[in-house]
Amino acid sequence: xxxxxxxxxxxxxxxxxxxxxxxxxxxxxxxxxxxxxxxxxxxxxxxxxxxxxxxxxxxxxxxxxxxxxxxxxxxxxxxxxxxxxxxxxxxxxxxxxxxxxxxxxxxxxxxxxxxxxxxxxxxxxxxxxxxxxxxxxxxxxxxxxxxxxxxxxxxxxxxxxxxxxxxxxxxxxxxxxxxxxxxxxxxxxxxxxxxxxxxxxxxxxxxxxxxxxxxxxxxxxxxxxxxxxxxxxxxxxxxxxxxxxxxxxxxxxxxxxxxxxxxxxxxxxxxxxxxxxxxxxxxxxxxxxxxxxxxxxxxxxxxxxxxxxxxxxxxxxxxxxxxxxxxxxxxxxxxxxxxxxxxxxxxxxxxxxxxxxxxxxxxxxxxxxxxxxxxxxxxxxxxxxxxxxxxxxxxxxxxxxxxxxxxxxxxxxxxxxxxxxxxxxxxxxxxxxxxxxxxxxxxxxxxx
Amino acid sequence: xxxxxxxxxxxxxxxxxxxxxxxxxxxxxxxxxxxxxxxxxxxxxxxxxxxxxxxxxxxxxxxxxxxxxxxxxxxxxxxxxxxxxxxxxxxxxxxxxxxxxxxxxxxxxxxxxxxxxxxxxxxxxxxxxxxxxxxxxxxxxxxxxxxxxxxxxxxxxxxxxxxxxxxxxxxxxxxxxxxxxxxxxxxxxxxxxxxxxxxxxxxxxxxxxxxxxxxxxxxxxxxxxxxxxxxxxxxxxxxxxxxxxxxxxxxxxxxxxxxxxxxxxxxxxxxxxxxxxxxxxxxxxxxxxxxxxxxxxxxxxxxxxxxxxxxxxxxxxxxxxxxxxxxxxxxxxxxxxxxxxxxxxxxxxxxxxxxxxxxxxxxxxxxxxxxxxxxxxxxxxxxxxxxxxxxxxxxxxxxxxxxxxxxxxxxxxxxx
Numbered sequence: 136x137x138x139x140x141x142x143x144x145x146x147x148x149x150x151x152x153x154x155x156x157x158x159x160x161x162x163x164x165x166x167x168x169x170x171x172x173x174x175x176x177x178x179x180x181x182x183x184x185x186x187x188x189x190x191x192x193x194x195x196x197x198x199x200x201x202x203x204x205x206x207x208x209x210x211x212x213x214x215x216x217x218x219x220x221x222x223x224x225x226x227x228x229x230x231x232x233x234x235x236x237x238x239x240x241x242x243x244x245x246x247x248x249x250x251x252x253x254x255x256x257x258x259x260x261x262x263x264x265x266x267x268x269x270x271x272x273x274x275x276x277x278x279x280x281x282x283x284x285x286x287x288x289x290x291x292x293x294x295x296x297x298x299x300x301x302x303x304x305x306x307x308x309x310x311x312x313x314x315x316x317x318x319x320x321x322x323x324x325x326x327x328x329x330x331x332x333x334x335x336x337x338x339x340x341x342x343x344x345x346x347x348x349x350x351x352x353x354x355x356x357x358x359x360x361x362x363x364x365x366x367x368x369x370x371x372x373x374x375x376x377x378x379x380x381x382x383x384x385x386x387x388x389x390x391x392x393x394x395x396x397x398x399x400x401x402x403x404x405x406x407x408x409x410x411x412x413x414x415x416x417x418x419x420x421x422x423x424x425x426x427x428x429x430x431x432x433x434x435x436x437x438x439x440x441x442x443x444x445x446x447x448x449x450x451x452x453x454x455x456x457x458x459x460x461x462x463x464x465x466x467x468x469x470x471x472x473x474x475x476x477x478x479x480x481x482x483x484x485x486x487x488x489x490x491x492x493x494x495x496x497x498x499x500x501x502x503x504x505x506x507x508x509x510x511x512x513x514x515x516x517x518x519x520x521x522x523x524x525x526x527x528x529x530x531x532x533x534x535x536x537x538x539x540x541x542x543x544x545x546x547x548x549x550x551x552x553x554x555x556x557x558x559x560x561x562x563x564x565x566x567x568x569x570x571x572x573x574x575x576x577x578x579x580x581x582x583x
Numbered sequence: 584x585x586x587x588x589x590x591x592x593x594x595x596x597x598x599x600x601x602x603x604x605x606x607x608x609x610x611x612x613x614x615x616x617x618x619x620x621x622x623x624x625x626x627x628x629x630x631x632x633x634x635x636x637x638x639x640x641x642x643x644x645x646x647x648x649x650x651x652x653x654x655x656x657x658x659x660x661x662x663x664x665x666x667x668x669x670x671x672x673x674x675x676x677x678x679x680x681x682x683x684x685x686x687x688x689x690x691x692x693x694x695x696x697x698x699x700x701x702x703x704x705x706x707x708x709x710x711x712x713x714x715x716x717x718x719x720x721x722x723x724x725x726x727x728x729x730x731x732x733x734x735x736x737x738x739x740x741x742x743x744x745x746x747x748x749x750x751x752x753x754x755x756x757x758x759x760x761x762x763x764x765x766x767x768x769x770x771x772x773x774x775x776x777x778x779x780x781x782x783x784x785x786x787x788x789x790x791x792x793x794x795x796x797x798x799x800x801x802x803x804x805x806x807x808x809x810x811x812x813x814x815x816x817x818x819x820x821x822x823x824x825x826x827x828x829x830x831x832x833x834x835x836x837x838x839x840x841x842x843x844x845x846x847x848x849x850x851x852x853x854x855x856x857x858x859x860x861x862x863x864x865x866x867x868x869x870x871x872x873x874x875x876x877x878x879x880x881x882x883x884x885x886x887x888x889x890x891x892x893x894x895x896x897x898x899x900x901x902x903x904x905x906x907x908x909x910x911x912x913x914x915x916x917x918x919x920x921x922x923x924x925x926x927x928x929x930x931x932x933x934x935x936x937x938x939x940x941x942x943x944x945x946x947x948x949x950x951x952x953x954x955x956x957x958x959x960x961x962x963x964x965x966x967x968x969x970x971x972x973x974x975x976x977x978x979x980x981x982x983x984x985x986x987x988x989x990x991x992x993x994x995x996x997x998x999x
Contacts, residue, residue, distance in 0.1 A: 232781030240688070241675045245716040379780015379809055477677070477688025477708055 178374035179221065179388070179395035186367050186399050187315060188460040189269020190262060190525070192453060193424065193518035194361045195403050196433040198354055199410025201423030202344050204335035206358060207407055211336060213362045214400040216562045219555060220533065221392045223540040224368045228375035229385050230546050235372045236475040238539050251535060252472045256495070258365040258528040259468040261521035263503035266464065268521075269457030271507050272430030272514040276450040282508055289504040292462045296496075311455020317448055319405045321440040327412045336404075345421040349576035352569050353523050354423075359566060360526025362403060366464060368532065369471055385549075410436045429515020461503065469495035527570045530563040537563070586707065587669050587692040588715050589645040595625060595635075596647060597654040603631035606648060608670040609694075610634065610663055611703050616742045620694065620701040622660035623648065624668060632659035637701065669703065677778075678706060679745040681762045684770040686747065686777040691715055693738055706744050709737030747782050760789040768797035776806055784813050796825035799834070807834050820849035827899070828854065829874035829982065832861035861976075869948040872986065873967045873976030876902040879909045880933065882916055887929035889919075902977070904963035908937045913973040915941050915966060943968045946975060950986035957983050 198206045227238060236255070240248040267285055274284035343351045371392070380388055413436040414424075424432050434449035441448040469492050473480035479489035486493045506512060537559050540551045551559075593606045608624035623635050631654060641651035650657075667673065669692055680687050690712030693705035707715075714720050745763040763771060763786065771790070775783050775798065787795055787810050799807055799822060811819055811834065823831045823846060835843045835858060847855045857875045864870025878898050880889055889906060906924060908917040917937030927936050943966045944953050957965050957980055964979045 232779050234779070237677070244675060245690070245713055249717065376779040376781070379784060379813065381813070475688075476713065477690065479685070 178371055178378065179225065179391035179393075180398065181395075182367050182371040182374070183217075183221070183392075183395035183399035186362065186364055187402055187456060188262075188266060189272070189453060189457040190265035190357075190364075190518050190522040191361045191403065192269070192315070192406065192456065193265075193272075193429060193433060193515045194354075194357045194522045195406035196410045196414070196436060197423045197429070197515065197519055198358055199407040199436075200414035200419035200432070201346065201354065201421060203411040203415040203420060204331060204408070205340050205342060205344050206354065207332065207335045207404065207411070208337065208339040209355060209358055210400055210404045210407070213359055214396060215558065216359075217363050217396045217400060218393055219558050220363055220368060220536065220562070221371060221396055222389060223536050223551065223555070223559065224372045225375055225388050225392045226385070226546065226549055227536070227539055228372035229380050229388050230382055230549050232376055232379065234376050234471060234474065235369050235536070235539075236471040238545070239535050240475040242539060242542065242545070243535070247535075248475050251532070252475060254528050254531050255365065255369065256468060256472065256499070258525055258532075259464050260499050260502050261524040262364060262366055263461060263464045263468075263499050264506055265518045265521040266457045266461035267503040267507040268512075268514045268517040269453050270461065272518070273450040273453035273457060275514070276430055276434060276446045276453075285504050285507045288458060288461060289500055292458075292465075292500065295462055296466055307455075311451055311458075314448055314452030314455065315402060315406070317437055317440055317452070318402065318409045321437055322405050322409045322412070324439045325409070325412050327408060332408055347576075349573060352573045352576065356526035356566065356569050356573060357519055357522040358526075359562075360524070360529055361522040362400065363529060363562075364525050365529055365532045366460075366468070366525075368536065370463070370467060373467065373471065382549075413439065424515045424519075426513035426516035427511075429513070429518070433515070465496050465499035465503070468499055469493075523573075526566060527573075530566045530570075533559065533563040533566075585694040585696070585701075586712075586715065587674065587694065588712075590623075590643070590648070591670060593643070593645060594647050595623065595631075595650065597650045597657070598641075598652055599654070601654055602628060603650070603654045603657065604628045608668045609701075610660065610666050610668055612662075612666050617695075617702040617704050618667065618741070620703070621666060622663060624663070629654070632657055634660035634663040636660045677747045679747055679763055679774055680706075680708065680739045680743065681745055681766060682739060682743040684766060684774060686774055687739070703741055705738040705740055707736075707738050709735050711736045747778060760786055764790055764794055768794060769801045771798045772801035772806075776803060780809055780813075783810060787814070792821045792825045795822045800826055800830045804837060808837055811838065816845055816849050820846050823858070824850055824854045827874050827876060828857040828861055829872065829976075832858045833866070833871075836862060836866065864946065867950060868946060869944045869950070869953050869967045869978055870946040870975070872950055872953060872982055873978045874902070874982070875976045877907060877964075877966070877974070877977040878902060878905075879907045879913070879974060882908050882910060882934050882937075884933050885929065886924055886927040886931045886933065886936070889924060889933060902964075902979075904979070905966075905977075907941075907966055907974055907977075908933055909974060912971075915943060915968055915972055915974045917941060918966070941966065943972075943974075944978070945970075950983070953978050954983040954987045 224235065227233075227235065231238060233241070236248070236251065239251045243251075267288065270288045271281045271284050274287075275281060346354075375388060410433070414432065417435075419432070430449075430453070431446065434446045437445040437449050470480050472495055473489070473492045476491070478491040480492045481489060507517070537551070537556065539545060540559075541556065543550055587609060590606050590609055594602055595604050595606060596602050604625035604627040606623055607626045609620050610622040610624055611618035612621045620637050622637055623640065625631060625633055625635060627633055635650070635657055639650050639652050639657065640648060642649045673692060674689050677686055677688050679685075687706075687708040689706050690709065691707035692703060693707055695702050695704045711720070714722065743762070745760055763774070766774075771786070771794070775786055778786070783806065787798070790798060799810060802810070814822070823834070826834070831854075835846065838846070847859060850858070861871070861873070861875060864873075876899055878893065878896070880892065884892070893903070893906075903921060906919045906921070907915060908919065910916055917934075917939045918941045919933065919937050923936055923938075942956060942960050942962065944956055946967055946969055948956075948967075953965060956962070957978070962980065964977045965983075966974050967976045967978060969975055
């Protein structure tokens with residue numbers, strides 16, 4: 136008789152024999168799936184990459200097409216600010232083990248949480264809309280009618296959220312998004328004046344290239360808003376918290392965040408450079424992408440690499456990036472808001488148990504898909520416009536982040552130093568001033 | 584009902600009606616079953632101390648706290664830093680509601696007067712608490728008049744909550760996870776799944792090996808991997824030993840090879856060998872699904888002798904459904920249910936009462952097929968045999984069910 140290992144009965148096969156059996160077992164127990172390897176890619180890299188979504192692609196392409204290298208100088212300060220902001224958020228997540236909305240609730244109470252939630256919902260709702268614009272644009276290039284594209288994407292996201300392995304799906308979309316590496320390759324295929332690039336990267340040019348100052352400021356805000364998206368900060372902190380990164384590992388987190396930011400800004404800069412030496416030279420200078428057929432135009436920047444397949448290449452990348460964000464945004468927004476208010480938050484709970492969660496999730500999805508279903512709503516116009524909204528709302532979230540990152544009780548010796556505060560406050564101030572300027576110019580007759 | 588939010592921001596006046604500040608917080612001493620309010624923290628005005636002992640309070644309503652002493656004789660409450668500040672340390676934080684078995688957020692705190700003491704008795708986790716904090720409870724009343732339905736008052740008794748906070752401060756206050764540890768491991772796993780990584784670790788650190796093992800078995804793969812990545816090798820090995828070998832093998836299979844080898848090396852030889860053997864089978868087969876904990880007896884025993892052996896070995900619940908009868912070469916000859924064994928006369932030979940036509944599955948059977956066999960023959964477990972009919976392990980009904988149930992039914996997704 137035995138339980139598990141034989142006590143008296145078994146030794147018909149010796150230990151050595153069984154070890155030999157084991158060695159000869161032909162198939163390994165588990166073929167580690169590809170995504171397990173990808174799992175070691177840190178949250179910083181994934182988040183920064185997810186920032187290059189539909190809104191990002193259109194905004195960068197538009198800036199390159201409209202101003203050539205004229206706004207390239209903004210990429211360096213944006214890079215510094217992105218690193219500063221992401222680092223603060225990552226530090227908060229690592230040291231406190233809590234998400235951004237949690238900290239806002241615990242530190243500022245119910246009223247401020249309500250306000251912050253409203254900001255997050257509006258910003259992320261706008262970004263979700265941009266992703267659906269991206270889906271419509273990408274599938275439009277492949278000849279799929281818009282209503283099929285939008286409804287199909289919304290249905291697919293609903294099903295994925297309820298059924299599939301979310302992490303695996305994320306990684307598939309992320310992989311599709313790698314199609315945007317083609318911008319970097321293209322930059323080396325077209326005759327780029329690298330000296331001019333070097334010069335314009337460090338020397339700010341204040342010429343608007345014949346564009347009105349209102350439009351110029353809006354483009355600048357969109358550029359910042361799409362590079363330092365509010366949603367990226369929430370997502371980054373949440374994934375760090377979920378991983379349970381130890382404070383002693385903070386140096387790795389920081390390295391991950393910095394390399395991720397550098398990578399994201401590099402890709403963005405290459406999109407600007409590539410479009411500056413393609414679209415800008417072919418009649419888009421001072422005009423930018425047209426509001427309605429922007430996807431087609433943006434795709435043509437990849438023609439030197441992919442020739443007649445440029446549209447398909449662009450569409451694949453855009454589709455992956457848009458679907459990734461469109462799948463994650465409504466869900467994570469609903470989640471962080473519900474968590475801040477202690478409301479039931481689970482896909483499995485069903486509507487009656489988790490009404491707030493499902494209202495937010497379905498609401499965001501419906502707004503994003505619904506607006507894109509309206510005939511004549513322009514793809515690139517929406518994609519870029521929502522980035523302006525993100526840029527306007529970013530300073531609000533930034534103020535919360537700065538106050539939290541200065542809290543001695545929360546962070547102790549890891550709270551912000553003066554240099555950090557100076558840069559972060561400067562970013563928030565500049566964005567607020569630009570926003571105020573944008574609002575003023577919107578109400579004044581155009582001077583150009 | 585009295586709530587913490589009624590006190591916050593109320594003016595504090597001394598015995599001469601002179602304002603000395605406004606209420607910033609209430610301070611309690613943690614005791615069983617209900618913490619008692621010991622002091623008031625102030626936003627002081629005119630040189631008053633930052634804390635005042637509760638004994639100096641004469642009367643209060645939602646706008647004013649009246650003291651029974653003059654401002655000049657107020658002294659700071661000495662134990663303020665070692666006790667719990669309700670607004671700072673509890674309000675707006677997450678807690679575990681061990682009655683509802685979920686993680687909730689503290690919207691307000693309910694207090695109650697008893698024997699001239701003010702006790703912390705409940706935690707408001709509902710929409711009413713939120714509206715009170717926002718100062719819009721009136722809207723709630725209007726809403727009720729309009730629709731007839733009310734925003735529910737959801738209050739959890741303080742003795743049913745367990746803190747999530749695992750920082751230095753809670754440790755100092757000796758707030759433990761005692762209540763949580765008494766829940767069913769499946770419930771603990773669900774709660775743990777709703778928390779961030781740091782809090783998960785703290786909770787696992789406070790559980791004993793058995794509970795930790797059961798909780799880990801019930802957790803999602805992500806939680807398992809993360810917890811195991813953080814635990815010391817010794818503790819991880821202890822927990823793995825307490826798990827059933829098949830679950831332990833599944834978990835180890837997901838780890839990087841180096842760490843897997845380390846952990847197996849730290850485990851007791853017997854358990855390690857079971858697990859290593861299971862690791863050689865592919866995941867999506869009967870071999871990968873089975874556990875090596877089962878009862879097998881030689882055919883020569885009597886019913887009484889078998890029962891005696893069972894008492895001696897104390898097998899786990901899931902491995903005692905059936906007793907398998909084997910020959911000298913471990914070939915499966917028959918099977919007995921526990922019922923057959925108990926109703927048989929003590930001196931009956933096993934060979935006479937066993938069921939000779941044993942339903943068994945081969946090592947490489949697919950999980951769906953194993954589940955189908957279990958369902959078709961109404962079994963609680965099915966033996967797994969090799970090519971020579973030698974019993975290698977059993978697949979129990981619970982493991983087979985996990986394989987065929989849609990993931991969504993069992994697993995609660997964590998969105999971020």
